[in-house]
Amino acid sequence: MAFDFYLSTMWSVLKALPLTLEIWFFGIAFGLLIATGLTWLRASGYKLGEYFTRAYVFIFRGSPLLVQLYLIYFGLSQFDFVRHSPILWPILRDPMYCTIVAMALNTAAYESEIFRGALRAVPVGQIEAAKAFGMSAFTRFRLVTLPIALRLALPAYSTEIILMTKATALASVVTIMEMMGTAQKIQHDTFRPIEVLTCAGVIYLLLNLSIARLFAWVEYRLSPHLRPPPEQSQQIRPVPEVL
């Protein structure tokens, strides 16, 4: 009986997984784009760019994502020009888009800080070697700075992505029936919070477990030079076509 209920709840919540993944995916994809722009602005050396990114990080990292989401979904539609704008209104009247915008803006603040730290942590000597061999700034960045910085950023980045997975649950407060929204509806209908929320929690756990495993695998693949040297036979791998 209880088992049947668990099973049916599990199934209902799982049916909302694609929606959760959709918010998650677009949130982190746009977030990454914005974060890249912010990092570039910050690293460009222009004072104005630096002030802007500092202010951006201060605001979006310093206030709760829930507040940001409410401001975007409920707040912005107060303004006439938003409601009459042919570009803004189709986005801002849709709770799905609003959630994605809020998540992207929020995660971009954290990610730009992660990337800034990683870029600064690239050993100077490695960049100097690239300079000394006549590489242009772009080649240097592509072959040396970026690959090293990405590896340095990966652990913190994966944590941020996991935080974002959990943040998708906030979409339920702006009427979206993703996993959390669905779970809450079942809970209201059945008054069985323990069973329902346990189901939702387990799915989030498994989801994050797979994301963490995925990142661990990528990290492992990218850092053979940080592990103790394996046997010579395993060391030999073909040089990739593209460096």
Next chain:
Amino acid sequence: MSANVAAAAQAASSPEDKSAISVKDMRKCFGDHEVLKGISLEAHKGDVISILGSSGSGKSTMLRCINLLETPDSGEVRVDGELIRMKQGRDGRQMPADIRQVERIRANLAMVFQSFNLWSHMTVLENLVAAPTHVLKRPRAECLEQAEALLKRVGIWERRNYYPPHMSGGQQQRAAIARALAMNPKVMLFDEPTSALDPELVGEVLRVMRSLAEEGRTMLVVTHEMGFARDVSSKVMFLHKGEVDSVGEPKEMFARPPTPQFKQFIANFNK
């Protein structure tokens, strides 16, 4: 662009055809501290110049000013007769006028660092082909072939697929020398190549450097290896407190130190 080409052509046909590197009155300050107080240096093709000096004498800074890893405050640098053009930056300091020219010249001046600075995320082989393929735009297959030959020459071909952190210091430095050779450089700059090595690993690196000197390569070597300076180099330059204290033929310099400072310096080493 056409102006650049004209300037390059003019520079190349200058009378100092045998000059590989010529430095005139180079000065460099870090804050209030004047590290180089007007250094001049003339390296002809085939010269192996050992640059000696106690720490803080400015020898590494001088080397780094030649390939513009540091920007000299004043003075001129010519590589293969070509003047590195400088201009006044907005902050009043000197800066390279044309970064493309600097990059092109750097590609001819391969550098070997004290701390190797091999790119740690690439295998040894990848380290050797990265710059030739991406800077000199040579075909990859050709670069790979040359890289393997160079690794055989410095004796670490078996380690070609290793990552730098998995090798000893001596092996890393030999890989770094091979990486420099892969650029077919006109001049090689060595910045204390054996100073970070365990004593028992110094020999293997010096042997490689000696063989390079014997095949007539032009080398500027900042070093503390007195044996190398005396036996291998064609010229010894001694820096003291940011100035050239003495220059000369190594045998002569070591047999009859021309200045009290140099005498003191080698005396400290013989203790």
